[in-house]
Amino acid sequence: MRLSLAPWQADGQRAAPSKKVRVADEPVRRRDQAVATAETGALVLDEESPLPETAADVEDLARRLRGHINRLGVMVPKETPVLRHPQQLGSAGVPDGYVPSRVYLVQLAKATQELTATVETCGSDRAKQQGERPRWTPRINVLRAVVFALALACLVLATSVPRA
Secondary structure, eight states: OOOOOOOBOTTSOBOOSOOOOOSSSOOOOOOOHHHHHHHHHHHHHOTTSOOOOSHHHHHHHHHHHHHHHHHHHTTSOTTOHHHHHHHHHHHSOOOSSHHHHHHHHHHHHHHHHHHHHHHHHHHHHHHHHHTOOOOOOOOHHHHHHHHHHHHHHHHHHHHHSOOO
8 A cells, every 4th residue: 555645736636746836837735734634544544445454554654643743733732631642642653463553543543633623723713813814925927017117117217327
């Protein structure tokens, strides 16, 4: 069971692995952490997803879930009891044996989902408290117009200076 880590575009298609980004192309949006965690949790908890076949697959999924716990743990207040359980599960190693390792993986995925739900509620509360608004980014044509206006102003200033 190999899981791809390629980035996703807004329309759900895989993005090209190329590092070049042209101005005309819409940039690939960074995926939300909660969405990435939900996808990894679905790989473990979804009824239709296949069970990991090898111990390496189990270790890979556990590593991903631990990474999600670490990233989400920063977004939750430290006094939250929901954070302690996933961190304790994540710090434990994957048990040996087929059934115990799968049970551990399911427990880790459920704890990660609970942490994700807490992050979503805390994040919306923090945004309401701080009154944060999304940052406006100008379109490329606005930037071009500003550069053109500055160049034109410099040209007018240069031609108005008397020659000596």
